[in-house]
Amino acid sequence: MDLQTKEYLDLLVQTYETKDFIKDDPVQFPHRFQNKNDIEIAAFLASIFAYGKREVFIEKLNKLFEKMGNKPYEFVASFNSNNHILDDFDYRFSIGIDIVQIVLILKALYTSNETLESLFAYGWKNTKTVQGTLQTVVDYFYSRVTLPVTKGFYHLLPNPAKKSACKRLNMFLRWMVRDGEVDLGLWKFMPKSELLIPLDVHVAKISRSLGLLERSQNDYTAVLELMHNLKEFDSNDPVKYDFAMFGYGVNN
Secondary structure, three states: OOHHHHHHHHHHHHHOOHHHHHHHOHHHHHHOOOOOHHHHHHHHHHOOOOOOHHHHHHHHHHHHHHOOOHHHHHHHHHHOOOOOOOOOOEEOOHHHHHHHHHHHHHHHHHHHOOOOOHHHHHHHHHHHHHHHHHHHHHHHHOOOOOOOOOOOHHHHHHHHOOOOOOOOHHHHHHHHHHOOOOOOOOOOOOOHHHHHOOOOOOOOHHHHHHHOOOOOOOOHHHHHHHHHHHHHHHOOOOOHHHHHHHHHHOOO
């Protein structure tokens, strides 16, 4: 273990894992709500749209939540195909019909006395791996597509079977499972030690510069390599170093 790197990263975590982090991050959206169903749905939607330029997708998410009357659970539960308020919503690869389909699947989930937590927990119980859990969730959504969605629907919910790093879904799971100043820690069905870091180009580049990642591709195998090294620094809470990567990027 490189103690100097660990000490430096621990300092960055301490510096950046604060409530001040929330206001400029997509995690701000679930933090706006108190009701558990509102939080889950807000976090899920905020995470799947969190790609591209941060200021752009945050502006888009603000518009999405405005369309939902800033009542995500109520909006989802009462939504039907006669409601056309989302028809003109688009973001990069995704158009209105893609988000309409996601909302309809969420409605079916919540009106059947299930929740996103119970869906993810089912995946975890049956696989005991994050990749297996995410596959269960993505398969659930894929199998319930009834509208002529575009490739934008599948971009929002990438298939773990393709060995994707699944950065946004891992970020959502981090928010919901891990506790702390920023993360919500509402879900208790799995230990935070088993979470996977949300690996994007930024985190991967920093990890390589710090000697924590050798693999050149930013895929699931790279995530496992990075997690192996981060667990040497903290086996109980390795994904806390996501904040350190952010801080390193700010400082450099």
